[in-house]
Amino acid sequence: TYAQWQEVLERPGAETWVAYENGTPAGYVELDPQDDGVVEIMYFGLIPAFRGRRIGGHLLSHGVARAWDLAERWPGRPQTKRVWLHTCSKDGPHAMDNYLRRGFRLFDTKTEVEPEVATPGPWPGAYAS
Secondary structure (H helix, E strand, C coil), rough: CCHHHHHHCCCCEEEEEEEEEEEEEEEEEEHHHHHHHHEEEEEEECCCCHHHCCHHHHHHHHHHHHCCCHHHCCCCCCCCCCEEECCCCCCCHHHHHHHCCCCCCCCCCHHHHCCCCCCCCCCCCCCCC
């Protein structure tokens, strides 16, 4: 929901980094720090039209670096001790290779059936003139 999304974005240390190509958003990485020095890459992805252009590797590398130096931008946050993310069958075909090349390693695998969720939006004010 919009309220849940707003709550995540207002958390101290939460950051979203956007990759652009020629002024057009190509993808983004969203960091969600926990109080114990762990940072989850909550979301990482590219708009399908921008896949295959080597943007994903650069964006993920940038996001990982920003996760490790998060405490430098957010006084009072603990130093980052671990950075992690989860992946699923909805990710692009090269996602796992990208994660492994950036130093991530497989920790666990699970098979789960997720309920279909309606696409959120439009957010309040989306159609304001």
